[in-house]
Amino acid sequence: MRRLFISSLCFCFLQVSLGQQQFSLTPEQEQLRQEQRKLPVSQFASPNWPGQLIPTDSSMIKKIDDVLPVRGLAIGGPSRNGVDLFCKFIEEDLAPAHFNLLIIRVDWNYAFESYPQLRDPNPLTKEDVKKIVAVCKKHNIQIAPQINLLGHQSWAGTTYALLREFPQFDEVPHIKTENYSDYTNVSGRPQPYSDALYCKSYCPLHPDVHDVVFAVVDELMDAFEAHWFHAGMDEVFHLGDERCPRCAGIAKFVLFSDEVNRIQDHLAKSNRRLMIWGDRLIDGSRLATGLGSWEASLNNTSAAIGMINKDVFICDWHYDYSGLTAVQFAFNGLDVASSPWNNTAIAEQHLNDMLDWRTRNLQRAVTDHFQGIVHTVWSGVDGFLRTYYNPATYNVQSAATKEEQVAQNRRGGDARTLKFLISKFMELNQ
Numbered sequence: 001m002r003r004l005f006i007s008s009l010c011f012c013f014l015q016v017s018l019g020q021q022q023f024s025l026t027p028e029q030e031q032l033r034q035e036q037r038k039l040p041v042s043q044f045a046s047p048n049w050p051g052q053l054i055p056t057d058s059s060m061i062k063k064i065d066d067v068l069p070v071r072g073l074a075i076g077g078p079s080r081n082g083v084d085l086f087c088k089f090i091e092e093d094l095a096p097a098h099f100n101l102l103i104i105r106v107d108w109n110y111a112f113e114s115y116p117q118l119r120d121p122n123p124l125t126k127e128d129v130k131k132i133v134a135v136c137k138k139h140n141i142q143i144a145p146q147i148n149l150l151g152h153q154s155w156a157g158t159t160y161a162l163l164r165e166f167p168q169f170d171e172v173p174h175i176k177t178e179n180y181s182d183y184t185n186v187s188g189r190p191q192p193y194s195d196a197l198y199c200k201s202y203c204p205l206h207p208d209v210h211d212v213v214f215a216v217v218d219e220l221m222d223a224f225e226a227h228w229f230h231a232g233m234d235e236v237f238h239l240g241d242e243r244c245p246r247c248a249g250i251a252k253f254v255l256f257s258d259e260v261n262r263i264q265d266h267l268a269k270s271n272r273r274l275m276i277w278g279d280r281l282i283d284g285s286r287l288a289t290g291l292g293s294w295e296a297s298l299n300n301t302s303a304a305i306g307m308i309n310k311d312v313f314i315c316d317w318h319y320d321y322s323g324l325t326a327v328q329f330a331f332n333g334l335d336v337a338s339s340p341w342n343n344t345a346i347a348e349q350h351l352n353d354m355l356d357w358r359t360r361n362l363q364r365a366v367t368d369h370f371q372g373i374v375h376t377v378w379s380g381v382d383g384f385l386r387t388y389y390n391p392a393t394y395n396v397q398s399a400a401t402k403e404e405q406v407a408q409n410r411r412g413g414d415a416r417t418l419k420f421l422i423s424k425f426m427e428l429n430q
């Protein structure tokens, strides 16, 4: 055991050493990395940790808690006018189906006081947020507010608030969002335009970026009274750009894992815990998973899987594929939930896999990492709820071809998948 531990450490050191020897650091880069190394290493697994999804009071534990500990939904934040309907949806649809986690993509849709210039127009107020908090508390649903960190700082021609207000944080300032044309080609497949922009990232080594980012994260976490924070961190394509004076030459898996650990360490100071999407931690190459550059990584970030803090919770999204990627996370000591979207058959496979893996004759330390299902909805929540409550959404004929099935899934498949999971979670608790 000890020998294995030493070997692992050596391997880990070798990876980092290779990352550093291959490229020489400037004195400024070296100083930044030394500062990051001083951050405290967080500790988790306290039985009294307040963000536990399973109640500590045994009289409140449900049958499904052992079978599938995490039953989550990741969805956008409502508009101010949509807050009451959103609360009704939580009360009448999610709570009776034993959902215990709600990841809410807030981003800049909150009336931040620390940096008011980052607010969206007509953002959620503290009073709006407290209505959501109240209904979730009533039903023991943990809230994980989300702000996209690192990547997803722009979309198409729009630069989002952080880089709009603090353009000095832009990892690729030479790429102008106003020149954006389209990232899809005629067949609808992702095809970055001439500057290869999908969405911008902030520079993780800019000396001032975390002062801003952590202030808004803390403010949002306090408002939601949350113990979980979701930082997104998916589809980070602009990382370690060769023109960045701070990041150039540093291995991308080092930049990525350092940023994940920095966020987790910050949260741990308040007894909080980080969730991220898992795609940057999966090798998407044909020699490995063959999953490509979107739901996996082709930009040399995947080695970070062995370097990130084991407290980080992974949401492993795969919408048209159900494979063994969650197993990779569990064997790396990371809690993981599988995330479907609009394909009910894939959601069923994810669910069956989770239930199966949790009961395999393996070390409990491994099976416990298979935490459950986090369903995803990617349209705006107000529009989604109109679809969800529309009876016509559920009146669909079976599709004749794969293309028809894909098109059909895009019209209400997320709502039908949610209904499917609701019925399954209720069944599992009987």
Ligand SMILES: [Zn+2]
Binding pocket: 171, 202, 203, 204, 205, 206, 240, 241, 244, 245, 246, 247, 248
């Ligand atoms: Zn940089």
